[in-house]
Amino acid sequence: MFRSHIMVCGGTGCTSSGSKKIIEAFNKEIAAAGINEEVKVIQTGCFGLCALGPIVVVYPEGIFYSMVEEKDVKEIVEEHLVKGRPVTRLIYDETVQGETITSLNDTRFYKKQQRIALRNCGRIDPDNIEEYIAYDGYAALGKALTEMTPDEVIKCVLDSGLRGRGGGGFPTGRKWALGAMNHADQKYVACNADEGDPGAFMDRSILEGDPHAVIEAMAIAGYAIGATKGFVYIRAEYPIAVERLQRAIDQAREYGLLGKNIFGTDFEFDMEIKLGAGAFVCGEETALINSIEGNRGEPKPRPPFPAQKGIFGKPTVLNNVETYANIPQIILNGPEFLNTIGTEKSKGTKVFALGGKINNTGLVEVPMGTTLRTVVEEIGGGIPNGGTFKAAQTGGPSGGCIPASLIDTPIDYDNLVAIGSMMGSGGLIVMDETTCMVDIAKFFLEFTVEESCGKCTPCRVGTKRLLELLDKITSGNGELEDLDKIEKLCNFIKEDSQCGLGQCAPNPVLSTLKYFRDEYVAHVVDKKCPAGVCKDLMQYKIVADKCKGCTACKRACPVGAISGNVKEPHVIDQAKCIKCGACVATCKFGAIIKE
Amino acid sequence: MKRISKLPFKGTAEQEQLLKAWLAENGHKPGAAMAALQKAQEIYGYLPIEVQRMVAEGVNRPLEEIYGISTFYAQFSLSPKGKYKIAVCLGTACYVKGSGKILAKLEEKLGIKNGDCTEDGEFSLEASRCIGACGLAPVFTINEDVYGRVKEDGSELDGILAKYKA
Numbered sequence A: 001m002f003r004s005h006i007m008v009c010g011g012t013g014c015t016s017s018g019s020k021k022i023i024e025a026f027n028k029e030i031a032a033a034g035i036n037e038e039v040k041v042i043q044t045g046c047f048g049l050c051a052l053g054p055i056v057v058v059y060p061e062g063i064f065y066s067m068v069e070e071k072d073v074k075e076i077v078e079e080h081l082v083k084g085r086p087v088t089r090l091i092y093d094e095t096v097q098g099e100t101i102t103s104l105n106d107t108r109f110y111k112k113q114q115r116i117a118l119r120n121c122g123r124i125d126p127d128n129i130e131e132y133i134a135y136d137g138y139a140a141l142g143k144a145l146t147e148m149t150p151d152e153v154i155k156c157v158l159d160s161g162l163r164g165r166g167g168g169g170f171p172t173g174r175k176w177a178l179g180a181m182n183h184a185d186q187k188y189v190a191c192n193a194d195e196g197d198p199g200a201f202m203d204r205s206i207l208e209g210d211p212h213a214v215i216e217a218m219a220i221a222g223y224a225i226g227a228t229k230g231f232v233y234i235r236a237e238y239p240i241a242v243e244r245l246q247r248a249i250d251q252a253r254e255y256g257l258l259g260k261n262i263f264g265t266d267f268e269f270d271m272e273i274k275l276g277a278g279a280f281v282c283g284e285e286t287a288l289i290n291s292i293e294g295n296r297g298e299p300k301p302r303p304p305f306p307a308q309k310g311i312f313g314k315p316t317v318l319n320n321v322e323t324y325a326n327i328p329q330i331i332l333n334g335p336e337f338l339n340t341i342g343t344e345k346s347k348g349t350k351v352f353a354l355g356g357k358i359n360n361t362g363l364v365e366v367p368m369g370t371t372l373r374t375v376v377e378e379i380g381g382g383i384p385n386g387g388t389f390k391a392a393q394t395g396g397p398s399g400g401c402i403p404a405s406l407i408d409t410p411i412d413y414d415n416l417v418a419i420g421s422m423m424g425s426g427g428l429i430v431m432d433e434t435t436c437m438v439d440i441a442k443f444f445l446e447f448t449v450e451e452s453c454g455k456c457t458p459c460r461v462g463t464k465r466l467l468e469l470l471d472k473i474t475s476g477n478g479e480l481e482d483l484d485k486i487e488k489l490c491n492f493i494k495e496d497s498q499c500g501l502g503q504c505a506p507n508p509v510l511s512t513l514k515y516f517r518d519e520y521v522a523h524v525v526d527k528k529c530p531a532g533v534c535k536d537l538m539q540y541k542i543v544a545d546k547c548k549g550c551t552a553c554k555r556a557c558p559v560g561a562i563s564g565n566v567k568e569p570h571v572i573d574q575a576k577c578i579k580c581g582a583c584v585a586t587c588k589f590g591a592i593i594k595e
Numbered sequence B: 001m002k003r004i005s006k007l008p009f010k011g012t013a014e015q016e017q018l019l020k021a022w023l024a025e026n027g028h029k030p031g032a033a034m035a036a037l038q039k040a041q042e043i044y045g046y047l048p049i050e051v052q053r054m055v056a057e058g059v060n061r062p063l064e065e066i067y068g069i070s071t072f073y074a075q076f077s078l079s080p081k082g083k084y085k086i087a088v089c090l091g092t093a094c095y096v097k098g099s100g101k102i103l104a105k106l107e108e109k110l111g112i113k114n115g116d117c118t119e120d121g122e123f124s125l126e127a128s129r130c131i132g133a134c135g136l137a138p139v140f141t142i143n144e145d146v147y148g149r150v151k152e153d154g155s156e157l158d159g160i161l162a163k164y165k166a
């Protein structure tokens, strides 16, 4: 028995900020202090508050240390673990009130969250199946196999109101019922862990922090539809998730939770990881199936749907990682567990990867129907450097933006579609007044142009033409009629593309055009970028009154665009200036401005 | 569009043996082509046509299909990578925090474009998508090292690059 547990976040974010070294340091210091029989160091999944990483939590007190560095470890061991005096300077300041330390669950970041899919992330060691089992792990699979018929399992999922978390929001129970209905000698269960949204990392974090939940859920799905084999499609670029999932699969086999005669029944189920290679379109279900079969990941027309003809031509039920992560809890606690949370048509919670111009970047899970205001101002802790909220983008390259005027919209599937965005897989990027909305639209379109598989013309050529029109605008050559052209082209691409990638590609453009038309007009008519982002539409200028003639900028300019004599105001030759901004950084007198 | 290297192929007999052994064991499995290309890239670092040809034979599919797969997926590279592989995250969270500017600065400093490798083979530069460290945005990586909260003005870049220069 250990008297203390030290949980160190081993999610991708904290690993990037050096959590591996911190674990090593803890082990070393604990041994040096001779308390290695009493204190155990555990590497967990993501705690959510990535902005403050690397994160270390010490139990049983539940003390939350943030931004821990290797050099702090010795102090934590000697003071906190040996002498019982928490190191106040390293504790997350919101949990310190004078002399007392308050619970993490009372902080603004965690208070309004409800963790179902992320319940074990940051709580258990994902590499140790026994820790998962200690928190009811595999109890749901046991219950399904020994107390429920496949139909009862499907009914339970259906009644819970769970909808797919991969973007579309299709009722999961209905999909399973379809899969069960189609008879075949072999059926498959598959998990979509492609997570192609360029600014999202929730599915990866679930696999990193709680891989067994997904394995258990897939086995339950296998039982429900009559499949004996599962595939997880995940990008090779997500090495930590791949590694932990593989280890978890091996452990589950060892414990007899995968394989033949699971829980002493005649049910058998096993699974395999298929590595993707980075193509956004492969998140689309038919393309994903093509890719699992070892081909170019091009979409196929539907019908036939995967539930009829999927992997290797066999009926296949495909769900998203987060969808699966909800399943064990639903089976264990009944449909009411989920359908009492959320809004009328969107039940349960949703995980978002909160990023961009926000203080508490990280992973958050909130009940459906939570307003954007709550997420941004309370959980997210507002905008850094006193900036103002301008818009949030959801749904990645397939979604749209939510302007400040709609910040009180309760977030659920249907509301987001109604305002021209979509839930998507859960990227939520916050933007402030220094973000140019035309530039953001262009950013997403560049992404879709690159990722279009090229199979159908409206998407392949249409998105390219659309990008050219946006380029024309950001380079200062736009005309007013281009805005109408853009709208027409968008609608054409939406209606005529074959798969969701093309059909949704115009959304970022349409929604910014709808809510920020003024900004487009400023680019086109005034030839100005109000946010000061579009290079061709801005200039660096030296304010003569402020310039002391120190010559610092002249020396810093890489292309020799600045001239002037010592102690006299300098000037920038606009024809030579490459707008690198190097001069701004060197001027100690704030004499160089961007306009 | 993928950049296809014009450098001559310099594979060793050892590498060939490794790949062929893997192919002999796994090449016949259904859907083996992707895994084969991933293995080949692991061995050679990139996928020149000579390597694609071995894969095609090993999984018993026409070379044009293998070429089709290699050019489809972002992970597969048809050009060699530098000894130090720089990848700037252009995921949304990083982009909003100015990673686009950092990429431009690195292009300027290294004198190469996104997707290229310096002539001496030391540095290659590419854009990546979200690496899952948005809390540190903007982020770039050099091989396994992660640099986060990089200043938009690029003032730290010379210092960072210097660590890798011989």
Ligand SMILES: Cc1cc2nc3c(=O)[nH]c(=O)nc-3n(C[C@H](O)[C@H](O)[C@H](O)COP(=O)(O)O)c2cc1C
Pocket: A163, A164, A165, A166, A167, A168, A169, A170, A172, A192, A193, A194, A195, A196, A197, A280, A281, A282, A283, A284, A285, A286, A318, A319, A320, A321, A323, A425, A499, A500, A501
């Ligand atoms: C272009 C495109 C990309 C997609 N990317 C993903 C993805 O990365 N992850 C995901 O789970 N679903 C993605 N989807 C949705 C899937 O096609 C599918 O609907 C989903 O995986 C089904 O699981 P669910 O019902 O649990 O959401 C994508 C769809 C399209 C059209």
Ligand code: SF4
Pocket: A281, A299, A451, A452, A453, A454, A455, A456, A457, A459, A460, A497, A498, A499, A500, A501, A502, A503
């Ligand atoms: S819409 Fe785009 S991605 Fe989808 S099939 Fe057509 S070309 Fe391919």
Ligand code: SF4
Pocket: A542, A546, A547, A548, A549, A550, A551, A552, A553, A554, A569, A570, A586, A587, A588, A589, A590, A591, A592
């Ligand atoms: S650095 Fe500033 S004060 Fe000095 S010459 Fe340039 S603009 Fe003038």
Ligand code: FES
Pocket: A198, A199, A200, B089, B090, B091, B092, B093, B094, B095, B129, B130, B131, B132, B133, B134, B135, B137, B139
């Ligand atoms: S967007 Fe760069 S790490 Fe997520």
